[in-house]
Every structure is written in structure tokens, then in C-alpha cells.
Amino acid sequence: MRNIMIEIEYDGSNYSGWQVQPNAITIQEEIMKALKKLEGKDVVIHGSGRTDAGVHAYGQVATFLMERNIPVERLPLAMNSNLPKDITIIDAKEVPMDFHARYSAIGKRYIYHIYESRYRSAILRNYSYHINYKLDRSKMMEASKLLIGTHDFRGFMSNGSSVEDTVRTIKSLEFKSDGENIYMIIEGDGFLYNMVRIITGTLVQIGAGNKPLEQIEKILKTKDRSLAGHTAPPQGLFLDKVFYPLTH
Amino acid sequence: MRNIMIEIEYDGSNYSGWQVQPNAITIQEEIMKALKKLEGKDVVIHGSGRTDAGVHAYGQVATFLMERNIPVERLPLAMNSNLPKDITIIDAKEVPMDFHARYSAIGKRYIYHIYESRYRSAILRNYSYHINYKLDRSKMMEASKLLIGTHDFRGFMSNGSSVEDTVRTIKSLEFKSDGENIYMIIEGDGFLYNMVRIITGTLVQIGAGNKPLEQIEKILKTKDRSLAGHTAPPQGLFLDKVFYPLTH
Numbered sequence: 001m002r003n004i005m006i007e008i009e010y011d012g013s014n015y016s017g018w019q020v021q022p023n024a025i026t027i028q029e030e031i032m033k034a035l036k037k038l039e040g041k042d043v044v045i046h047g048s049g050r051t052d053a054g055v056h057a058y059g060q061v062a063t064f065l066m067e068r069n070i071p072v073e074r075l076p077l078a079m080n081s082n083l084p085k086d087i088t089i090i091d092a093k094e095v096p097m098d099f100h101a102r103y104s105a106i107g108k109r110y111i112y113h114i115y116e117s118r119y120r121s122a123i124l125r126n127y128s129y130h131i132n133y134k135l136d137r138s139k140m141m142e143a144s145k146l147l148i149g150t151h152d153f154r155g156f157m158s159n160g161s162s163v164e165d166t167v168r169t170i171k172s173l174e175f176k177s178d179g180e181n182i183y184m185i186i187e188g189d190g191f192l193y194n195m196v197r198i199i200t201g202t203l204v205q206i207g208a209g210n211k212p213l214e215q216i217e218k219i220l221k222t223k224d225r226s227l228a229g230h231t232a233p234p235q236g237l238f239l240d241k242v243f244y245p246l247t248h
Numbered sequence: 249m250r251n252i253m254i255e256i257e258y259d260g261s262n263y264s265g266w267q268v269q270p271n272a273i274t275i276q277e278e279i280m281k282a283l284k285k286l287e288g289k290d291v292v293i294h295g296s297g298r299t300d301a302g303v304h305a306y307g308q309v310a311t312f313l314m315e316r317n318i319p320v321e322r323l324p325l326a327m328n329s330n331l332p333k334d335i336t337i338i339d340a341k342e343v344p345m346d347f348h349a350r351y352s353a354i355g356k357r358y359i360y361h362i363y364e365s366r367y368r369s370a371i372l373r374n375y376s377y378h379i380n381y382k383l384d385r386s387k388m389m390e391a392s393k394l395l396i397g398t399h400d401f402r403g404f405m406s407n408g409s410s411v412e413d414t415v416r417t418i419k420s421l422e423f424k425s426d427g428e429n430i431y432m433i434i435e436g437d438g439f440l441y442n443m444v445r446i447i448t449g450t451l452v453q454i455g456a457g458n459k460p461l462e463q464i465e466k467i468l469k470t471k472d473r474s475l476a477g478h479t480a481p482p483q484g485l486f487l488d489k490v491f492y493p494l495t496h
């Protein structure tokens with residue numbers, strides 16, 4: 001029995017998110033189906049965390065136990081041949097038995113893609129958040145700096161989450177601009193439910209002049225979700241990388 | 249009656265190409281359906297040229313005559329609200345009556361996207377040509393220089409085309425590299441059927457070491473299609489811009 005870690009790229013457009021659920025097609029389920037063909041029986045896989053419907057990943061990570069003796073370097077191609085084309089295994093390695101995709105993770109990086117243009121983009125429709133008005137990008141950058149560090153991010157979490165400890169550390173939050181495209185790259189030790197999308201929605205409102213810069217400090221202080229911006233749509237969000245102490 | 253020119257971005261993944269044809273959904277047809285709703289009757293639109301099934305456009309151009317007096321600056325939004333999300337009108341203007349999207353064009357620019365990586369990309373599957381071996385990028389660039397200028401490109405044209413004059417001028421051919429992504433940007437006064445895709449296929453074979461650099465000159469001299477490379481797949485191709493003498 002080996003403990004296997006896989007890295008997965010996926011286009012979340014056609015899925016009800018990562019996690020297996022009844023009456024819905026999910027990414028986790030598709031990967032478990034592909035693995036079953038290799039292993040000959042059901043295999044439970046553990047992801048580093050869920051992603052919502054429409055959210056994409058360049059580097060989601062999952063772990064599972066495998067009995068069949070397929071060389072680990074052949075696993076990506078073997079699994080990909082059983083997977084739909086919008087899910088790809090891009091790496092596989094054997095890891096120690098106590099390694100777990102979720103519990104061993106020490107950080108994550110997300111990219112959020114904003115498309116600022118008068119008209120919607122046909123090609124980017126499933127891969128960006130279309131904003132059809134001007135954003136003050138330098139104001140958004142200034143506001144984003146107030147989020148870096150260790151804070152109680154409860155005000156940036158969607159209601160309904162059962163998490164109790166809402167203190168997280170944002171290690172870095174950077175913006176890259178390329179014409180109509182704005183990429184927010186955010187790295188931290190962990191993220192609350194919808195945290196990246198609510199941060200994006202809040203920064204967009206600041207960039208649009210609908211909220212003042214000081215709103216960030218007010219949300220952090222009061223922990224009041226209603227003071228933060230809207231939850232930006234899922235299709236702009238990409239889970240870019242999951243960090244682990246040993247393997248990365 | 250006004251002569252209107254529109255610029256169109258589209259994701260060609262779900263269409264049988266640009267041109268109206270029986271028993272197939274095409275981009276031209278979708279735009280004509282959207283226009284009919286505004287004009288109240290059938291409107292024939294003329295594109296700058298066809299694109300094949302799966303080929304995309306950042307800036308396809310079409311012209312048509314319009315009777316209804318909708319202000320031209322409102323046309324994009326009015327048309328987009330009647331169009332599927334993978335087709336977007338990104339500009340509209342009134343042009344002189346003798347202006348024609350196809351016959352007035354003096355040049356075109358295409359981008360071809362190659363994704364060079366061991367495993368296929370889930371997110372780019374419909375927007376790039378996946379090559380799972382190493383390409384010698386500097387050799388490809390060297391070979392591409394031999395194509396610049398005025399040549400008879402008959403050897404780079406798919407059979408079955410009825411075009412007689414096969415002399416074209418390639419104004420520029422550049423490569424941009426960004427990690428696993430290679431973008432070929434090619435501009436010329438016009439392109440033969442499948443010319444960009446056959447040029448790509450030939451350069452890929454040169455980059456893979458399967459054809460020598462001198463093959464380019466041999467194809468140009470002999471005009472023999474069988475000496476050129478394969479036709480690279482449609483999903484890597486983007487019609488980027490159409491050039492006109494007055495408007496651009």
C-alpha cells in the first residue's frame with residue numbers, strides 16, 4: 001500500500017465544484033471514477049480543500065492510498081486517459097503515509113482574474129470576472145496592503161461556515177495588470193469560505209469608488225460581513241498552488 | 249440605409265466555423281439571427297473571411313446594411329443581448345457605402361498558441377495546440393524568418409482551394425515565449441486556406457528536429473504541399489485583427 005499525492009489542473013466550468021455530492025457531477029467524483037478503473041475498486045481521495053462550482057485549479061492537490069503496483073511516474077497518463085479533457089493530472093508522487101493533502105498543507109495561493117472592459121469577453125467568459133466600468137487600480141493595490149498580515153478575517157467569510165477560528169495570515173497580495181486584465185495573486189496560510197471572492201468584491205467596490213479605503217480596517221475591526229463587498233463570481237478564481245512543508 | 253462595420257470576438261469551440269451552412273451552427277448565422285431581431289427582417293452580413301470550426305477570433309470584422317435607426321454606439325450592447333455569450337460585438341461604426349469587410353481588407357494578423365508541456369492542459373484544451381515533447385524554439389524562429397516577404401505559398405495551402413493567385417506577403421512573423429506557452433504572431437496581406445496552420449505544423453516539425461531548416465526554402469521553391477508539415481489543429485488559432493486602409 002502506497003500513499004500517493006497527485007496535482008490536478010481543472011476547468012471548473014462544467015462541474016458542481018470539487019466535492020462529491022448527490023445528483024451533481026464533481027471533480028473529485030470524476031477522479032475517483034478514473035482511479036477505480038486502475039485500482040479495480042473504490043478509492044477515496046482527499047483534496048487540499050473544496051472549490052466551488054465554476055472555480056478552476058492550476059494545482060489542486062489530493063492524496064489517496066493505492067494497492068496496485070503502477071509506477072508512480074506513469075500514473076498521470078494512466079489516469080488522464082480515463083478522465084474528461086477538462087481535468088488533468090499533472091504530477092504524481094509517493095509520499096509518507098502520514099502525509100494528507102488537507103491536513104499537511106501549510107499554505108495556498110489563488111489567482112483572481114478581473115476583465116475590465118466595456119464589453120464582455122467571449123473567450124474569457126468562463127475564466128474571468130467582467131467589470132464594465134473603470135477601476136482605480138492603484139487604489140485597489142493600496143487597499144489590498146491593509147489585508148496583508150495576521151487578522152481575524154470573519155468579516156470576509158460567507159455565512160453558514162462552521163469554522164470557529166477565523167484568524168488567518170495573508171502572506172502576500174499582489175496585482176498584475178495587463179491591459180484589460182487584472183490578476184490578483186493572493187497567498188496565505190489558509191482561507192475561509194469565499195474569503196478570496198469577498199476580498200475581490202470589496203477591492204472592486206473600493207476601486208469603483210463605492211467604498212472608502214478605510215473600509216478594510218473597519219471590516220477587520222468589526223468582523224461584520226455586511227460591511228464588506230459582494231462575493232465576486234466563481235469563474236474568475238483559480239486555485240494556483242498548495243504549499244507543504246516537505247514536498248515544496 | 250447605413251453601411252455598418254462590426255468587430256467581433258468569438259470562442260469558436262462550439263461552432264462549425266464562421267460561414268453559414270446547412271445543418272450546422274455557425275457564428276455568421278448567430279450574428280444574423282441577432283441582427284434580425286433588431287432590423288425586423290433578414291440581414292446578410294459579410295465577414296472579412298471564413299474561420300474553420302474551432303478557430304477563435306479577437307477581432308473578426310463584418311459589414312452589413314441597416315435600415316433601422318439605432319445609434320451605432322448602442323449597437324454592440326443591443327446585439328450582444330441577443331447573442332450567445334461566446335460571441336461578442338466589441339465595436340461598431342458607420343462606414344462609407346463602398347466599404348466591404350472582405351474586399352476592403354489589406355491585411356490580417358493571426359496568433360497561434362502552442363502549449364508545450366508533458367501533460368495536456370485542462371484549462372487551455374480548447375485554446376491551444378498541445379505538444380508533449382521539447383521544441384527547439386530558436387530553430388523555429390530561425391526557420392520562420394525564411395517565410396517573411398513575398399512568396400508563392402501554394403505549398404502551404406490545403407488542397408481543394410480554388411484560389412489561383414497564391415502569392416502572398418508575410419509582413420512579420422514573431423514568436424513570444426512564456427514558460428510552457430509559445431505564441432506565433434503572423435501578419436500578412438492575406439492568407440491562403442489553412443496557411444497559418446500548415447506554417448505552424450511545418451515549424452513544429454522543424455522545432456522537433458523532424459525536418460531540416462532548409463525545408464522552408466524547398467517548399468517555397470517546389471510549391472509541394474506534401475513537403476510541408478501537418479495542418480496544426482484549429483483550436484490554437486486566433487484571428488487577431490483585420491487591417492483596412494482608412495479605419496485602422
